[in-house]
Amino acid sequence: MQNFEFHNTTKILFGEGKIETLANEIPKDKKVLLAYGGGSIKKNGVYDQAMTALKDHKVIEFSGIEPNPHYDTLMKAVELVKNENVDFILAVGGGSVIDGCKFISAAVHYEGDEPWHIMEKQEKIESALPLGTILTLPATGSESNGNFVVTRGNEKMGYSSQLVFPQFSILDPTVTYSLPEKQTANGVVDAFVHVMEQYLTHPVQARVQDRFAEGLLQTLTEVGPQILKTPEDYDLRANIMWSATLALNTLIGKGVPQDWATHMIGHELTGLFGMDHAQTLAIVLPAVLKERHEKKHDKLIQYAERVWNIQEGSDEEKVNAAIEKTESFFKEMKLSTRLSEENISEDEIPNILKQLEKHGMTELGEDGNVDLAMSERILRRAL
Amino acid sequence: MQNFEFHNTTKILFGEGKIETLANEIPKDKKVLLAYGGGSIKKNGVYDQAMTALKDHKVIEFSGIEPNPHYDTLMKAVELVKNENVDFILAVGGGSVIDGCKFISAAVHYEGDEPWHIMEKQEKIESALPLGTILTLPATGSESNGNFVVTRGNEKMGYSSQLVFPQFSILDPTVTYSLPEKQTANGVVDAFVHVMEQYLTHPVQARVQDRFAEGLLQTLTEVGPQILKTPEDYDLRANIMWSATLALNTLIGKGVPQDWATHMIGHELTGLFGMDHAQTLAIVLPAVLKERHEKKHDKLIQYAERVWNIQEGSDEEKVNAAIEKTESFFKEMKLSTRLSEENISEDEIPNILKQLEKHGMTELGEDGNVDLAMSERILRRAL
Numbered sequence: 001m002q003n004f005e006f007h008n009t010t011k012i013l014f015g016e017g018k019i020e021t022l023a024n025e026i027p028k029d030k031k032v033l034l035a036y037g038g039g040s041i042k043k044n045g046v047y048d049q050a051m052t053a054l055k056d057h058k059v060i061e062f063s064g065i066e067p068n069p070h071y072d073t074l075m076k077a078v079e080l081v082k083n084e085n086v087d088f089i090l091a092v093g094g095g096s097v098i099d100g101c102k103f104i105s106a107a108v109h110y111e112g113d114e115p116w117h118i119m120e121k122q123e124k125i126e127s128a129l130p131l132g133t134i135l136t137l138p139a140t141g142s143e144s145n146g147n148f149v150v151t152r153g154n155e156k157m158g159y160s161s162q163l164v165f166p167q168f169s170i171l172d173p174t175v176t177y178s179l180p181e182k183q184t185a186n187g188v189v190d191a192f193v194h195v196m197e198q199y200l201t202h203p204v205q206a207r208v209q210d211r212f213a214e215g216l217l218q219t220l221t222e223v224g225p226q227i228l229k230t231p232e233d234y235d236l237r238a239n240i241m242w243s244a245t246l247a248l249n250t251l252i253g254k255g256v257p258q259d260w261a262t263h264m265i266g267h268e269l270t271g272l273f274g275m276d277h278a279q280t281l282a283i284v285l286p287a288v289l290k291e292r293h294e295k296k297h298d299k300l301i302q303y304a305e306r307v308w309n310i311q312e313g314s315d316e317e318k319v320n321a322a323i324e325k326t327e328s329f330f331k332e333m334k335l336s337t338r339l340s341e342e343n344i345s346e347d348e349i350p351n352i353l354k355q356l357e358k359h360g361m362t363e364l365g366e367d368g369n370v371d372l373a374m375s376e377r378i379l380r381r382a383l
Numbered sequence: 384m385q386n387f388e389f390h391n392t393t394k395i396l397f398g399e400g401k402i403e404t405l406a407n408e409i410p411k412d413k414k415v416l417l418a419y420g421g422g423s424i425k426k427n428g429v430y431d432q433a434m435t436a437l438k439d440h441k442v443i444e445f446s447g448i449e450p451n452p453h454y455d456t457l458m459k460a461v462e463l464v465k466n467e468n469v470d471f472i473l474a475v476g477g478g479s480v481i482d483g484c485k486f487i488s489a490a491v492h493y494e495g496d497e498p499w500h501i502m503e504k505q506e507k508i509e510s511a512l513p514l515g516t517i518l519t520l521p522a523t524g525s526e527s528n529g530n531f532v533v534t535r536g537n538e539k540m541g542y543s544s545q546l547v548f549p550q551f552s553i554l555d556p557t558v559t560y561s562l563p564e565k566q567t568a569n570g571v572v573d574a575f576v577h578v579m580e581q582y583l584t585h586p587v588q589a590r591v592q593d594r595f596a597e598g599l600l601q602t603l604t605e606v607g608p609q610i611l612k613t614p615e616d617y618d619l620r621a622n623i624m625w626s627a628t629l630a631l632n633t634l635i636g637k638g639v640p641q642d643w644a645t646h647m648i649g650h651e652l653t654g655l656f657g658m659d660h661a662q663t664l665a666i667v668l669p670a671v672l673k674e675r676h677e678k679k680h681d682k683l684i685q686y687a688e689r690v691w692n693i694q695e696g697s698d699e700e701k702v703n704a705a706i707e708k709t710e711s712f713f714k715e716m717k718l719s720t721r722l723s724e725e726n727i728s729e730d731e732i733p734n735i736l737k738q739l740e741k742h743g744m745t746e747l748g749e750d751g752n753v754d755l756a757m758s759e760r761i762l763r764r765a766l
Binding site: 001002003004005006007008009010011012013014015016017018205206207208210211212214215216218219222223235238239242243246254255 | 384385386387388389390391392393394395396397398399400401588589590591593594595597598599601602605606618621622625626629637638
């Protein structure tokens with residue numbers, strides 16, 4: 001096991017009815033910015049529940065935080081927070097809204113020329129406004145970590161700080177009943193691949209982390225296909241919601257090598273072709289596993305045996321069967337697993353590689369040896 | 384899944400060499416009470432490492448916190464902390480030292496007549512001195528939760544508060560190399576039974592919690608017997624240490640029913656016969672599982688199949704085999720699994736029941752239906 005530090009300060013309030021308790025989590029004298037996205041929270045009742053809970057607080061609103069939140073949008077919120085002397089940010093939405101609010105909370109306290117430097121120059125922040133969340137889309141884990149991603153023009157930059165861990169996050173599975181099927185499926189696959197990036201590397205005798213990761217993968221593969229059939233099943237929704245949080249609350253990745261090549265290659269597919277994030281992962285991950293099966297051999301066998309209960313056959317057969325099962329799972333979640341299904345041909349590969357090079361993505365993977373040549377082979381396997 | 388709140392604020396610093404980083408975790412202007420037990424930390428080098436790390440801090444010492452820490456001992460430390468204006472407590476030791484320090488940190492700020500009322504009357508505390516720990520014995524999980532137990536005369540009382548979660552805990556597996564075999568084995572069994580108390584009840588569709596619990600049980604049963612053969616194996620020690628923390632850092636028990644009958648009956652065996660805590664658990668747990676096998680049927684089957692990989696046979700055969708495997712595991716850890724092995728005969732059962740009654744332990748278990756008659760049947764099964 002590798003050395004590690006683990007510190008997750010977010011308080012989780014989980015279950016039906018928990019939004020009612022929101023006011024207990026924010027001191028009465030705080031002026032709250034309620035920030036959200038395109039307005040689905042007005043349709044599913046979450047907005048009303050939050051406003052009712054905060055009836056004794058001063059609340060102002062900021063809406064319109066888009067998927068892959070844009071710097072210019074977020075800077076409008078920063079302006080508003082400063083002008084209105086807001087002292088608590090409540091993010092109501094999915095990963096994009098929460099990520100955006102983390103940036104807002106950091107940028108409000110930023111004293112340099114240009115808050116974009118936080119992202120671009122990875123400048124260290126010294127403080128941030130307190131932040132809480134009501135999660136409406138289980139997927140990214142942003143509700144219980146310090147990570148956020150912000151987009152400006154063609155640049156999509158990530159940042160991480162202990163200071164922007166939400167103080168609390170409310171996870172009520174019933175608010176996810178009304179999600180479009182596509183978003184539910186994407187969320188399950190996103191969480192699944194988050195776990196795989198932290199698990200499917202090489203063994204380092206981190207037995208607990210492995211078992212926890214396998215438990216999350218098993219849970220997601222069990223409940224994912226079921227939820228598409230019975231979208232208002234409380235327990236299925238609850239298990240997806242808690243799994244997605246635990247997939248990226250930093251716990252399972254402590255003390256182990258991490259990969260993230262699938263994510264980095266996937267980001268370029270989103271950038272070039274506007275493909276959904278989870279869709280990129282479902283296409284790239286199987287190709288990564290095939291291309292890197294020798295390096296990842298021991299963990300692939302463990303994955304085959306423990307997650308998919310494949311006990312028969314040679315090592316090679318087990319590995320192949322496990323990758324096939326992974327692809328089948330993505331197909332069951334109604335996602336494509338090949339570039340061709342998304343009308344992307346091999347002619348595009350040079351463009352994708354150019355983007356990887358431009359963004360410095362030339363030493364990917366747990367050991368840094370996914371160079372451009374290997375990324376090309378991965379993309380060819382994904383055709 | 385049941386509704387829950389989860390909030391664990393302890394920062395974990397895990398791995399060989401982490402004690403060196405101790406000074407980063409305590410502000411330079413703090414006056415530190417370094418509290419410990421019988422002095423094993425002077426033999427295993429932990430004391431020297433801690434003092435070296437704190438060379439720029441003001442440090443005073445308090446030693447002699449005993450197993451099952453006594454109120455009178457702890458009150459001496461409270462006096463010292465007040466007289467010396469200590470403002471940070473560093474607990475260096477196992478569960479007893481950490482539990483004791485949690486009480487000290489609460490009692491120092493207590494403004495009522497008699498700090499024992501915190502325990503006896505379960506009075507709510509409003510603040511506590513900040514606390515950090517260096518763990519030397521993996522077992523109780525106290526390094527990452529808000530629980531503590533204090534003894535005064537014949538009374539052994541527990542308390543729990545968010546305010547006494549350690550701010551940080553340093554877990555260096557190498558400091559456990561020199562533990563006596565008995566303490567290592569007790570720690571593994573203690574952690575195992577902590578998981579069982581939160582897992583082996585009835586299913587509530589908490590799939591992730593079940594998988595995490597099963598992962599901990601599998602890890603402990605794999606590494607426990609091995610560590611007795613190779614006590615200086617870093618990875619085995621690391622897995623035991625991290626498992627014991629995760630067994631009772633409150634995560635796996637969220638959203639599920641919890642039992643704890645084994646612990647409550649076990650406490651009386653410690654009280655009457657001075658038996659080690661883990662030894663009481665190894666005797667009582669198999670008897671509880673046998674006596675309550677109908678109520679716990681579904682989870683016992685799941686436990687048999689997933690933790691012990693028992694796939695053949697009727698349900699009854701699976702349940703029996705799983706309980707047998709559990710007993711065999713305790714025996715491999717060189718613990719007794721019957722009262723008779725500890726020279727306790729059926730003549731003692733009335734005394735044990737009297738103590739349970741005296742302490743109000745008449746509605747134990749996840750559904751409160753372990754009354755004195757059932758406790759008697761459990762004890763008879765344990766003979």
